[in-house]
Amino acid sequence: MQPTAPVPTAAVAAPRTVRKRVLIVNVFFDEYRRTTGSPYRVPQTMAPCFLAGAFSARACDLRIYNEQYSGVLRDAHLLAWPDMLVLTGLTSAYDRMLHLTAYARSLNPRVVVVAGGPGVRAMPGRSRRFFDYVCRGDIEELQSVAREAFGAAYIADEVFPRYDLLEGRRILGYVESSRNCNFSCSFCSLTAEGRGYTKYDLGYIERQILATGKKQIIFIDNNFYGNDRRFFLARLDLLRTLTRERRIEGWSALVTGDFFGRTENLELAREAGCKALFSGIESFDTEILLSYNKRHNTLVPQVEMIRNCLEAGILFTYGVMLDPATRRLADLRREIAFIVGTPGITMPAYFTLVIPLLGTPHFRDCLSKRLLLPNVRLRDLDGVTVTMHPRDPLDDVVRFARHLTSLRGYRRRVMRQVIGSLVHYRGKLTPLQLYSVALSGALICMETFATSPSSIWSRRPRQTFLAGTEVLDPQYTPMIRVAAAFEGHFRPTMVTDDSGALADDLAEDLSV
Ligand code: SF4
Structure with a gap:
C-alpha cells in the first residue's frame, strides 16, 4: 500500500495574520497654551502605555504618543499610519480627540477610531457621533473593541503595560x-x-x-x-x-x-x-x-x-x-496666606480653581443653581479659567485667577517658607527629598520653568482666564486640509449656552 502523500503544509496552516497598526495617543491641552510638552512634569500619564497592553504584540505594530510629554502631535505621517487610532485624555482635552479624529479620517478613511477617558464617559451620546467605538469601561473594554474590529488574534493573552514603548529617557x-x-x-x-x-x-x-x-x-x-x-x-x-x-x-x-x-x-x-x-x-x-x-x-x-x-x-x-463661586476672595487670600505663613509644611504642588467636571454632583449642583457662566467651553474646564459666577466682582476674580498659578504677590513668602523647611527637615529628609521641597516652591512660582524649561522663551498668546473669552489653543486651527465634513471637529464643545444653561449639544448626556 502506498503511503499517503503528506499534505503540503501551506494547505493546512492557518491563514497568516495580517499585522494591524495601532496608534494610541494621550491628547492634552496645556493650561498655559504651551505646545512643546512638559517632560519633567510628575506624575505623567501612563494611559497609552497601559492601553497598549491590550493588544497582541505578535499581531499588531503599536506606537504610542503622549502630548503632555512630547508636545502637540503634528506628524501627519504618523496620523495617516494606523488601522486603529485609540484616543484618551482629560475632559478639558476632549476637543483634541476630535481634531486628531479629523486628521486620521482625512488621511485614511478606513481608520477605526476608539475613544475613552472621563470626557467620553461623561458624554457617551455626543461621543458616538464622532468615534467608531466609545469606551465607558477600563482597558479590558479595549480588548473587546479590538476583538470586534480585528479579531481575537489581535488581543493580548494578558493585559500588561508596554513600558518598552515609552518615549524618552525616564x-x-x-x-x-x-x-x-x-x-x-x-x-x-x-x-x-x-x-x-x-x-x-x-x-x-x-x-x-x-x-x-x-x-x-x-x-x-x-x-x-x-x-x-x-x-x-x-x-x-x-x-x-x-x-x-x-x-x-x-x-x-x-x-x-x-x-x-x-x-x-x-x-x-x-x-x-x-x-x-x-x-x-x-x-x-x-x-x-x-x-x-x-x-x-x-x-x-x-x-x-x-x-x-x-x-x-x-x-x-x-x-x-x-472656589470663588462659594467663597469670598478675602477668604481665599486668607487661606493662601495661612499656607505660605505656616512653618514646617511644604508648599502645595499646585493651586487650582474648583472645576465643575461633567457629570459630578458638583457639576449638577452648579447647573441647577445656574452658577455656570454663559458660553463655557469644555476647554475652559482646566482649573485656571474662571467658569462660574463668583461672589466677588468678576474682574477682581479674574485678576485673582490670573495670578493664582504663579502665586504672584506671595513669592517672597513662598521662598522664605521653602528655605525654612529646608533648614528644619535637613536631618530628616534625604538630599533628593529636600531638592523636591525646593522644586515644589519653584513649581508654584515659576511653573513653566520647572516643568517645561524648553518653552520659557516661546511666545504664547495672552490669556483672559475667563470662560467663553479665553483664547483657544493654536490646535483649533487645522494643520492640514481636512474634508468639509470635519470642519465641525475644530469648533469647541460648548458646556453652556449664552444664557448659562446646559448647551443643547450636551443635553442628551447631562440634563439634570
Ligand atoms: S473620590 Fe475623593 S478621595 Fe477618591 S480619588 Fe476622587 S478626590 Fe480623591
Whole structure:
C-alpha cells in the first residue's frame, strides 16, 4: 500500500495574520497654551502605555504618543499610519480627540477610531457621533473593541503595560496596584463614573514594578491606601522586600486623608521604602472639606498631617482647590496666606480653581443653581479659567485667577517658607527629598520653568482666564486640509449656552 502523500503544509496552516497598526495617543491641552510638552512634569500619564497592553504584540505594530510629554502631535505621517487610532485624555482635552479624529479620517478613511477617558464617559451620546467605538469601561473594554474590529488574534493573552514603548529617557517607573476610589468627593470625576475600587493581584504588581526597570517607583493609583487593610499591608511587605533586596530604591504614592488617621501607617510606609506621599488636601478649612463630601480629610488636622509625614522622613505633596463661586476672595487670600505663613509644611504642588467636571454632583449642583457662566467651553474646564459666577466682582476674580498659578504677590513668602523647611527637615529628609521641597516652591512660582524649561522663551498668546473669552489653543486651527465634513471637529464643545444653561449639544448626556 502506498503511503499517503503528506499534505503540503501551506494547505493546512492557518491563514497568516495580517499585522494591524495601532496608534494610541494621550491628547492634552496645556493650561498655559504651551505646545512643546512638559517632560519633567510628575506624575505623567501612563494611559497609552497601559492601553497598549491590550493588544497582541505578535499581531499588531503599536506606537504610542503622549502630548503632555512630547508636545502637540503634528506628524501627519504618523496620523495617516494606523488601522486603529485609540484616543484618551482629560475632559478639558476632549476637543483634541476630535481634531486628531479629523486628521486620521482625512488621511485614511478606513481608520477605526476608539475613544475613552472621563470626557467620553461623561458624554457617551455626543461621543458616538464622532468615534467608531466609545469606551465607558477600563482597558479590558479595549480588548473587546479590538476583538470586534480585528479579531481575537489581535488581543493580548494578558493585559500588561508596554513600558518598552515609552518615549524618552525616564528615571521613574510608574505602576498601578488598584483602580478607582472608595470615596465619593462631590467634585471628582471618579464619583461621576461610580466604578468601584478594585485591586490587582500582588504577583502582577511585582511584575509591573520589575518590568519598569526603574529604581524609583511611583504608584499612579487614585487611592493607594484603599479600604482593604490586609491588601495595604501585603503591598508594604512586597515593597519592603524589594527595597531590602535593592531591586528598588524607593517609591511614592497617592493616599487619602484616612491614611494619616492611623499613626503607625507612616512608620510602616517609611520602613517599606516610601519616599513621598501625595494627598489631595484641597483645603485647610473643615467646613469646605465637608461641603466637598471629603470627610476623610478631616480625621487629622492638615498641618499636623503634613508635619507628621515630613518628620517621619517622607516628603509630603498636595494640591489646594479654591472656589470663588462659594467663597469670598478675602477668604481665599486668607487661606493662601495661612499656607505660605505656616512653618514646617511644604508648599502645595499646585493651586487650582474648583472645576465643575461633567457629570459630578458638583457639576449638577452648579447647573441647577445656574452658577455656570454663559458660553463655557469644555476647554475652559482646566482649573485656571474662571467658569462660574463668583461672589466677588468678576474682574477682581479674574485678576485673582490670573495670578493664582504663579502665586504672584506671595513669592517672597513662598521662598522664605521653602528655605525654612529646608533648614528644619535637613536631618530628616534625604538630599533628593529636600531638592523636591525646593522644586515644589519653584513649581508654584515659576511653573513653566520647572516643568517645561524648553518653552520659557516661546511666545504664547495672552490669556483672559475667563470662560467663553479665553483664547483657544493654536490646535483649533487645522494643520492640514481636512474634508468639509470635519470642519465641525475644530469648533469647541460648548458646556453652556449664552444664557448659562446646559448647551443643547450636551443635553442628551447631562440634563439634570
Ligand atoms: S478621595 Fe480623591 S480619588 Fe477618591 S473620590 Fe475623593 S478626590 Fe476622587
